[in-house]
Amino acid sequence: MIVRRVLNNNVVDGLDDSLQEVIVFGKGLGFNSKPGEAIDESMIEKIFRLDDAAASRHFASIVGSIPSDILSATADLVTRARQELRVKISDSLYAALADHLSFAVARAKGNGDITVPLAVEVRRFYPTEYAFAKSAVAELSVKLGTDLPADEATSIALHVINAQVGGAADSASRLMDLTHSILEIVRLHFGLAYEDDSPMYLRFVTHLRFFAQRVLLGETVQRDDAELLRILREQKPAAFDCVDKVDAFVMRSHGHAMSASEKVYIGLHIASFL
DSSP states (O other), rough: OOEEEEEETTTEEEEETTOOOEEEEEETTTTTTOTTTTGGGGOEEEEOOOHHHHHHHHHHHTOOOOOOOOHOOOOOHHHHHHHOOOOOOOOHHHHHHHHHHHHHHHHTTTTTOOOOTTHHHHHOOHHHHHHHHHHHHHHHHTTTTTTOTTTHHHHHHHHHHHTTTTOOOOOOOOOOOHHHHHHHHHHHHOOOOTTTTTTHHHHHHHHHHHHHHHHTTTOOOSSSSSHHHHHHHHHOOHHHHHHHHHHHHHHHOOOOOOHHHHHHHHHHHHHTTT
């Protein structure tokens, strides 16, 4: 492993034996190091292997200004996310999370307050990512010696959500806004009071997330469910009147015409509340 560039006294941009670019961290690793020299592997504490060239360049551009303890904590957190969430996570999370944590720690030490938007939506629509982020806040507070506020769980969860490859859409906030809007249409139509922790509600939210994903990606589920839809309209007219409102909304807001299959599944979920 050789040095390409020295980023600071503790971080170097290097090439491994297969000539893959790596960001290498170790206390004093960059001190007196020069491009082309071999990296002293006994001093290495963390190696960031970024397969995405753009993510690697971005990370290298900011890493010199990030404290070493935050770099180390970021590496551990990204590894944990990939292992525990079992989703493909982009290398872009390294830079986004390190940069965020650097500001978060400075803000916490300065007793600065911050209001995090979408906190309720993140807890409601992404319970797995939010639970992971809550545990991450507790772990980071110990590792970084700073009492991070509980609201940081929402911010960390959003970074993890946005870094998921092949996820719901290019923006988690767009997905949550659309899902929330549909939930509100149903709630107001029937005057419902959702029980956020009920299995019926959680199943509905899960289905709406997948539906919202298809809307945002321009995809439609097409099966021969027209006859089933006709029968269900006769049996459950109130539920499917509400489905028509949802259909009109997504057409108006996103140009998406709901298929018979999509109407059937959303209608059956709505009927379960009645």
